[in-house]
Amino acid sequence: MNPFQSPIGTHDVLAPESALWEGLVATFAQYAYRFGFTLVLTPMFEEVGVFNRGIGEDSEVATKEMYVFQDRGERTYALRPEGTASVVRAFVQHQPTTPYKGWYVTPAFRYERPQAGRYRQHHQLGVEALGSDDPALDVEVIALAARFYRALGLTRVRLLINSMGHDECRGRYVDVLRGHLEEHREQLCDEHQRTWSHNPLRVLDCKKEPCVSVTDDGPSLPDFLCADCASHFASVRRGLDQLGIESVLEPRLVRGFDYYTRTTFEFVADALGNAQNAIGGGGRYDGLVEQLGGRPTPGIGFGSGIERLLLARAAEDVTSPLINRTIDVFVVDTTGEDVATALVDELRAAGYAVERGFDGRSMRSQMKLADRSGARAALLVGPQELAAGQITIRDLRSDDFEQAQQRVARENIVGALREHLNK
RNA sequence: GUGGGCGUAGCUCAGUUGGUUAGAGCGCCAGGUUGUGGUCCUGGAGGUCGCGGGUUCGACCCCCGUCGCUCACCCCA
Structure with missing residues (x-):
C-alpha cells in the first residue's frame, strides 16, 4: 500500500474521466454566459460566520459538517460547505451594480461519512442573481438549470418546487406547524421527539413513517403565503409553464439552509435510485445580504453537484463526451x-x-x-x-x-x- | 455518529483441511517484423497478500486490534 493516499471522501480524477469534467464545466460556462452570468471567483475559505449566519447556526451543515480551523493568526475560518454564502459576502464587499449575476464552479467541503454520491469534498457549479425580486429572474435561474441538464443529455429529471414565503408567512406557518407537532409529539420518530420544537421545518424532511403521516395531516406551507408571496409564486410557476418546464408543487420542500425565502426548488434524477438523487437545488434568499451586513437586497441562486450529475448521466447511459480531448x-x-x-x-x-x-x-x-x-x-x-x-x-x-x-x-x-x- | 460487506500485481479477481518459490486475465515493456499501430505468437517486469500483534513446527488462510475502501442510516450536491 502506498504511504499516502487521497483523504477520506475525496477523489482524484484522471483521464479519460477528467474529460467529462472538462466538458461539463465548459457546457455550464457556455449556458451561464448565454443567460447573462459572469464568472465569480471567491476564496475557498471564509470567516466561519459567513457560513453559519446564512445557513443557520443550528443547521446540520453548520453544527457538525463544517471543516473549521484556526490559522496562525488565530482567526477562525471554515472551508466552504456550499457556494452561495461566499458570493453574497463578495457582493456585499464590492457592491457591484444590480442586478448582479455571477456563476461559479467550486469544491465544497462537508465532514460526513462518504457513500455513493456523497463525499467530503464534492464540486458544485451554480449561479447567484442579486438585486431583483422579479419572478422572471426566478424563472431564468430555474430555466438555466433545466436547459443545462438537458444539454448534458439528462432526461429523467424532475423539478420540485415550493414557496416558503417571506419571514412573516414562514413565521406564521412555523407557529402553526409547531402547535401541530406538539399535539402529536408522541407519534414522531425518536430523533424528532427531541428536536421538533427547536426546528419544526426539519420534521418535514424526515422520511420516517411516523413523521411523514403526522406532517401529512398538518398544515401545508403554501396555504400560509401572504397575497404578495402567493402572487410571486404564481408568477414563477406561470413563467416556467410558458417555457414548457414542468414543475411539481412539493409543499414539504424546505431544504437544508435557513436563508431560503419564497421560491425553493430541487431537481431530482430518477435514474439515481438511492437517497442521493438530488442533482441540484436552490431558491430565493431575500434576507441573506442583510444578514451578511449589506443593504436589504433580494437574491436567488442554485447549485448543482458535479459528481451527481455525472452519476446521473451514467445511470441514464448518456455517453456523449461533451468535449473532444483526443489528439489530432x-x-x-x-x-x-x-x-x-x-x-x-x-x-x-x-x-x-x-x-x-x-x-x-x-x-x-x-x-x-x-x-x-x-x-x-x-x-x-x-x-x-x-x-x-x-x-x-x-x-x-x-x-x-x-x-x-x-x-x-x-x-x-x-x-x-x-x-x-x-x- | 451508528451498522453491514470487502482489503492478494496498475485494473478485475482466483488461491484447496493452514504446508516448498502466491497465480490468471487485462494492461504495461521488449522481441517475433534491425521502417509501421490496431489481430496473433513468445518472453519479461511488476506483490512487505492493507498494517500491527497473537496462535502454530509452519499463516494470504485462524484469532485480536487497527487503518482504509464500499454500501446503508442521518443529512445533503
Missing part, C-alpha cells in the same frame, strides 16, 4: 536528431493537438503509442525522410498500408496535413 496527430521520430521537437512545435502553432514519442523508442513502439493516443494520423520521420527532407503522413484509421500513407516535403507539412485530415 502523433509524431514518430526514429532519427535521434530531434526532428520531432521542432515539428510538433510547428504543428501546435498551427492549432493541432500533437503528441510525440519520447525516449528513442522503436518505430513499432511509437506506432503503438500513436494508435493508443487516438490520433487520426501519425507523422513518421526516419533516416529516409531525414535524408530526403520529407515527412510520411500515415493515416491511422486505414488498414491499407499502401493507401494509408504519403510522403510530403518537410516545409509543406502543415498544409499537407490539413488537406489530409479534411479528407
Whole structure:
C-alpha cells in the first residue's frame, strides 16, 4: 500500500474521466454566459460566520459538517460547505451594480461519512442573481438549470418546487406547524421527539413513517403565503409553464439552509435510485445580504453537484463526451536528431493537438503509442525522410498500408496535413 | 455518529483441511517484423497478500486490534 493516499471522501480524477469534467464545466460556462452570468471567483475559505449566519447556526451543515480551523493568526475560518454564502459576502464587499449575476464552479467541503454520491469534498457549479425580486429572474435561474441538464443529455429529471414565503408567512406557518407537532409529539420518530420544537421545518424532511403521516395531516406551507408571496409564486410557476418546464408543487420542500425565502426548488434524477438523487437545488434568499451586513437586497441562486450529475448521466447511459480531448496527430521520430521537437512545435502553432514519442523508442513502439493516443494520423520521420527532407503522413484509421500513407516535403507539412485530415 | 460487506500485481479477481518459490486475465515493456499501430505468437517486469500483534513446527488462510475502501442510516450536491 502506498504511504499516502487521497483523504477520506475525496477523489482524484484522471483521464479519460477528467474529460467529462472538462466538458461539463465548459457546457455550464457556455449556458451561464448565454443567460447573462459572469464568472465569480471567491476564496475557498471564509470567516466561519459567513457560513453559519446564512445557513443557520443550528443547521446540520453548520453544527457538525463544517471543516473549521484556526490559522496562525488565530482567526477562525471554515472551508466552504456550499457556494452561495461566499458570493453574497463578495457582493456585499464590492457592491457591484444590480442586478448582479455571477456563476461559479467550486469544491465544497462537508465532514460526513462518504457513500455513493456523497463525499467530503464534492464540486458544485451554480449561479447567484442579486438585486431583483422579479419572478422572471426566478424563472431564468430555474430555466438555466433545466436547459443545462438537458444539454448534458439528462432526461429523467424532475423539478420540485415550493414557496416558503417571506419571514412573516414562514413565521406564521412555523407557529402553526409547531402547535401541530406538539399535539402529536408522541407519534414522531425518536430523533424528532427531541428536536421538533427547536426546528419544526426539519420534521418535514424526515422520511420516517411516523413523521411523514403526522406532517401529512398538518398544515401545508403554501396555504400560509401572504397575497404578495402567493402572487410571486404564481408568477414563477406561470413563467416556467410558458417555457414548457414542468414543475411539481412539493409543499414539504424546505431544504437544508435557513436563508431560503419564497421560491425553493430541487431537481431530482430518477435514474439515481438511492437517497442521493438530488442533482441540484436552490431558491430565493431575500434576507441573506442583510444578514451578511449589506443593504436589504433580494437574491436567488442554485447549485448543482458535479459528481451527481455525472452519476446521473451514467445511470441514464448518456455517453456523449461533451468535449473532444483526443489528439489530432502523433509524431514518430526514429532519427535521434530531434526532428520531432521542432515539428510538433510547428504543428501546435498551427492549432493541432500533437503528441510525440519520447525516449528513442522503436518505430513499432511509437506506432503503438500513436494508435493508443487516438490520433487520426501519425507523422513518421526516419533516416529516409531525414535524408530526403520529407515527412510520411500515415493515416491511422486505414488498414491499407499502401493507401494509408504519403510522403510530403518537410516545409509543406502543415498544409499537407490539413488537406489530409479534411479528407 | 451508528451498522453491514470487502482489503492478494496498475485494473478485475482466483488461491484447496493452514504446508516448498502466491497465480490468471487485462494492461504495461521488449522481441517475433534491425521502417509501421490496431489481430496473433513468445518472453519479461511488476506483490512487505492493507498494517500491527497473537496462535502454530509452519499463516494470504485462524484469532485480536487497527487503518482504509464500499454500501446503508442521518443529512445533503
